[in-house]
Amino acid sequence: KGLNDLARRAGLLYFGTAVDNPSLNNSKYLSIAYDTSEFGQATPANGQKWMYIEPQRNVFNYTMGDAIIKPAKNNGQMRRCHTFLWHSQLPDWLTSKNYTKTELISILENHIKNEATYYKNDCYAWDVVNEAFNEDGTYRNTLWLWTIGPEYLEYAFKFARKYTSRQTKLYYNDYNVERVNNKSIAIAKMVRDFQRKGVPIDGVGFQAHFKTGSTPSYEEQVASMKQFTKLGLEVAITELDVRTLLPDSAEKQAQQAKDYANTVKACKDTDDCVGVTVWDFWDPVSWVPDVFPGEGVACLWSANYTKKPAYYAVADVLGED
Numbered sequence: 001k002g003l004n005d006l007a008r009r010a011g012l013l014y015f016g017t018a019v020d021n022p023s024l025n026n027s028k029y030l031s032i033a034y035d036t037s038e039f040g041q042a043t044p045a046n047g048q049k050w051m052y053i054e055p056q057r058n059v060f061n062y063t064m065g066d067a068i069i070k071p072a073k074n075n076g077q078m079r080r081c082h083t084f085l086w087h088s089q090l091p092d093w094l095t096s097k098n099y100t101k102t103e104l105i106s107i108l109e110n111h112i113k114n115e116a117t118y119y120k121n122d123c124y125a126w127d128v129v130n131e132a133f134n135e136d137g138t139y140r141n142t143l144w145l146w147t148i149g150p151e152y153l154e155y156a157f158k159f160a161r162k163y164t165s166r167q168t169k170l171y172y173n174d175y176n177v178e179r180v181n182n183k184s185i186a187i188a189k190m191v192r193d194f195q196r197k198g199v200p201i202d203g204v205g206f207q208a209h210f211k212t213g214s215t216p217s218y219e220e221q222v223a224s225m226k227q228f229t230k231l232g233l234e235v236a237i238t239e240l241d242v243r244t245l246l247p248d249s250a251e252k253q254a255q256q257a258k259d260y261a262n263t264v265k266a267c268k269d270t271d272d273c274v275g276v277t278v279w280d281f282w283d284p285v286s287w288v289p290d291v292f293p294g295e296g297v298a299c300l301w302s303a304n305y306t307k308k309p310a311y312y313a314v315a316d317v318l319g320e321d
């Protein structure tokens with residue numbers, strides 16, 4: 001049995017992976033990505049981001065998103081859609097000009113309206129807002145914050161609810177929130193604030209970009225997720241990977257295996273943690289080496305397509321009663 005089979009038997013909705021457009025011409029890669037016993041869910045790593053979807057103002061291009069979403073849908077895999085609003089990977093027309101608050105709110109609505117309508121029946125969940133907080137729990141200083149103010153978050157979720165289908169789960173997604181810390185506490189405060197004001201939100205995504213040997217403990221991860229499930233939200237592990245300082249070794253692989261398994265077990269054991277998505281499954285296409293020189297091998301499958309100890313540790317933890 002593959003990871004998705006095991007995850008479903010353990011009560012999760014899916015075990016999934018990010019897929020990026022350059023991988024789509026690699027048939028060996030695709031034979032794993034489209035194997036529904038391994039992966040029951042796909043997330044476009046880049047294809048639905050603003051710079052690709054709306055490269056010119058009010059000109060929409062769904063080619064890159066479709067290339068990931070359509071085959072997953074045809075294949076019976078769930079889709080987590082990513083992302084309406086982020087501070088990164090924005091088109092030049094948006095970042096190189098100063099818009100007024102009113103203009104920027106209408107640009108945001110128009111973007112969400114078009115993308116949400118186009119993908120209306122295609123997404124189990126949308127990452128409506130990605131990475132809006134700093135480590136200390138203050139709002140990240142972005143063009144959204146300084147032009148619109150903190151209420152840009154409310155606008156994004158309201159627009160998302162207005163234009164997605166009713167069943168689509170609306171998520172806030174972030175990293176370094178897998179412990180109870182200033183950042184996750186600030187997000188929980190935002191959720192309570194939304195609930196008081198009637199702003200729609202259904203879930204919180206824990207990216208879980210980790211480093212071998214220094215991940216949050218099982219207990220810390222469960223405790224952080226519970227901050228949100230006790231408010232009635234679902235949670236998910238949305239971008240799991242565990243990067244290693246190179247060169248790799250058998251010891252490091254064994255540690256990485258424990259780290260992966262801890263996170264998957266934390267989700268499995270938390271009511272209302274719906275699934276785990278890895279931020280790609282094959283080492284050579286991981287984002288890690290580009291951003292962290294000297295680190296890598298963060299995925300479940302190695303360059304020669306063998307399953308690493310981390311794969312078997314995840315399978316074991318999903319298979320345990």
Ligand code: G3I
Pocket residue numbers: 020045046088089130207239287
């Ligand atoms: O599109 C250009 C292409 O034209 C050019 O030839 C090529 C040369 O390097 O670059 C391409 O753009 C790259 C883009 O991915 C598409 O492949 C960017 O340089 C590269 O920086 C970008 O990286 C992505 C990163 O987000 C951007 O911040 C990663 O693939 C993607 O995995 C990563 O995903 C993020 C999540 O969205 C949010 N959470 C963190 C996660 C990891 O950073």
